Amino acid sequence: MSIGIFDSGIGGLTVFKSVAENFPQLDIYYLGDTARVPYGNKSKDTIIRYSIECSQFLINKFDIEALIIACNSASSYAVDILKDKLNIPVIGVIHPGSKHALEVSKNGKIGVIGTYATINSNSYKKTLIQLSDKEIQIFQKPCPLFVPIIEEGMIDSEITKMVIKEYLQEIIEQEIDTLILGCTHYPVLKDVIKQIYPHLNVVDSSEVIIEDIKNLDINFNENGIRHIFITDESSSFHKLKDILVGDVKTEKIELSELCTL
Amino acid sequence: MSIGIFDSGIGGLTVFKSVAENFPQLDIYYLGDTARVPYGNKSKDTIIRYSIECSQFLINKFDIEALIIACNSASSYAVDILKDKLNIPVIGVIHPGSKHALEVSKNGKIGVIGTYATINSNSYKKTLIQLSDKEIQIFQKPCPLFVPIIEEGMIDSEITKMVIKEYLQEIIEQEIDTLILGCTHYPVLKDVIKQIYPHLNVVDSSEVIIEDIKNLDINFNENGIRHIFITDESSSFHKLKDILVGDVKTEKIELSELCTL
Numbered sequence: 001m002s003i004g005i006f007d008s009g010i011g012g013l014t015v016f017k018s019v020a021e022n023f024p025q026l027d028i029y030y031l032g033d034t035a036r037v038p039y040g041n042k043s044k045d046t047i048i049r050y051s052i053e054c055s056q057f058l059i060n061k062f063d064i065e066a067l068i069i070a071c072n073s074a075s076s077y078a079v080d081i082l083k084d085k086l087n088i089p090v091i092g093v094i095h096p097g098s099k100h101a102l103e104v105s106k107n108g109k110i111g112v113i114g115t116y117a118t119i120n121s122n123s124y125k126k127t128l129i130q131l132s133d134k135e136i137q138i139f140q141k142p143c144p145l146f147v148p149i150i151e152e153g154m155i156d157s158e159i160t161k162m163v164i165k166e167y168l169q170e171i172i173e174q175e176i177d178t179l180i181l182g183c184t185h186y187p188v189l190k191d192v193i194k195q196i197y198p199h200l201n202v203v204d205s206s207e208v209i210i211e212d213i214k215n216l217d218i219n220f221n222e223n224g225i226r227h228i229f230i231t232d233e234s235s236s237f238h239k240l241k242d243i244l245v246g247d248v249k250t251e252k253i254e255l256s257e258l259c260t261l
Numbered sequence: 262m263s264i265g266i267f268d269s270g271i272g273g274l275t276v277f278k279s280v281a282e283n284f285p286q287l288d289i290y291y292l293g294d295t296a297r298v299p300y301g302n303k304s305k306d307t308i309i310r311y312s313i314e315c316s317q318f319l320i321n322k323f324d325i326e327a328l329i330i331a332c333n334s335a336s337s338y339a340v341d342i343l344k345d346k347l348n349i350p351v352i353g354v355i356h357p358g359s360k361h362a363l364e365v366s367k368n369g370k371i372g373v374i375g376t377y378a379t380i381n382s383n384s385y386k387k388t389l390i391q392l393s394d395k396e397i398q399i400f401q402k403p404c405p406l407f408v409p410i411i412e413e414g415m416i417d418s419e420i421t422k423m424v425i426k427e428y429l430q431e432i433i434e435q436e437i438d439t440l441i442l443g444c445t446h447y448p449v450l451k452d453v454i455k456q457i458y459p460h461l462n463v464v465d466s467s468e469v470i471i472e473d474i475k476n477l478d479i480n481f482n483e484n485g486i487r488h489i490f491i492t493d494e495s496s497s498f499h500k501l502k503d504i505l506v507g508d509v510k511t512e513k514i515e516l517s518e519l520c521t522l
Binding site: 034035036037041042043045046116144145147148149151152157158159162163166232233234235236255256259260 | 295296297298302303304306307377405406408409410412413418419420423424427493494495496497516517520521
């Protein structure tokens with residue numbers, strides 16, 4: 001028995017890394033749908049269909065005990081549907097991120113950044129309001145240039161700083177004290193964001209999801225297997241994989257294996 | 262009988278617009294594979310498979326007389342394979358763009374910009390060398406941030422100008438006098454590029470492909486039908502479609518229709 005993680009491609013590796021470090025004996029199977037990446041610019045219906053296909057692949061193949069959706073766009077639209085459809089626990093990144101933001105925010109003014117899909121879904125907004133026992137204010141902003149900037153490796157450049165200011169200035173002016181990184185790529189920009197806005201609490205789902213996983217009733221003492229699957233060869237995937245998680249066995253599968261599930 | 266155009270998504274609309282304006286009576290069927298966009302960050306094998314699926318869809322459904330690949334990444338890897346496989350003429354964007362660049366360049370120093378897939382394929386480099394009867398020098402540069410910047414509508418911003426300079430400065434310093442826009446999105450940035458580097462001949466495939474189409478032995482006097490198909494609903498597709506080609510009938514098809522071809 002084991003745990004499955006899927007993402008549209010690369011960003012979910014930040015979650016994989018964190019889970020692998022925290023649970024060294026857990027068997028972890030990761031699927032990155034690099035043949036159809038990104039999900040964040042796709043429609044709700046398409047994101048749901050892709051999410052079902054990815055989950056089904058991990059369940060059919062590895063009989064996983066729990067599923068982690070390491071993609072904010074997929075978590076935003078598909079978490080409830082997958083919870084209904086599958087007979088195993090399903091954890092998305094929206095709930096842990098929201099819970100933690102409410103814990104650390106002092107003034108109740110919380111910013112959320114992510115892809116168009118994540119922001120348009122209002123998933124963080126709804127979850128924050130539902131979880132909060134007091135009045136809060138939420139300021140959302142889609143930041144679609146962050147992912148290509150990160151995949152270009154322009155982490156600390158002048159362009160990156162300009163783009164960060166261009167996107168964030170308007171929500172900073174609303175006096176937010178907490179910022180949820182609503183995309184699993186964004187932790188890579190965490191340090192630069194903290195440099196520009198040192199007063200912000202920056203919430204990173206890949207860190208805070210660990211608590212939710214600890215509460216699962218599953219077997220954490222397995223063989224420590226780690227196996228990554230991708231639907232397309234991708235040099236940027238391998239580049240980030242090498243940096244984040246090192247030498248983990250990675251295998252390409254055919255997209256038609258997913259399309260027909 | 263009719264002509265088919267396909268692209269990974271949105272960029273090919275610049276080609277659709279140009280073909281539609283130049284051949285008002287031609288029946289034109291366009292397929293934008295918005296469910297798997299972009300192609301430029303996918304592998305060679307995957308780009309070839311997607312290109313075959315898109316072509317087969319247009320042929321099976323509309324009995325097209327000729328196929329235009331309005332995507333530089335797909336043209337780079339799939340044009341020869343599709344020419345072999347299909348029984349109709351196939352026109353990519355690489356050949357017309359290269360031919361025109363050789364006509365307008367005075368010093369034989371030509372720059373090529375595009376996605377990683379297009380630049381890594383060396384398709385422009387090979388075609389330019391093959392077509393040229395004199396010594397030329399070619400300077401290539403992948404510009405993966407241009408597409409998301411265009412889709413963000415940041416056409417004339419300071420960030421866009423900085424990114425243009427960041428990418429182009431090194432090939433400008435090589436004293437190129439001609440720049441091939443090797444991605445069908447890039448014509449949207451043509452004016453800004455000309456503002457910064459007014460001495461450059463900027464080659465836009467969507468314009469120069471018209472000559473190759475005129476030479477086809479097909480029936481240009483049909484009913485002037487225009488029909489667009491997309492594999493996913495996409496607000497950025499509709500936004501650019503409205504700007505470029507206006508009120509053309511657009512229909513969503515299921516990705517599984519393509520995957521099983």
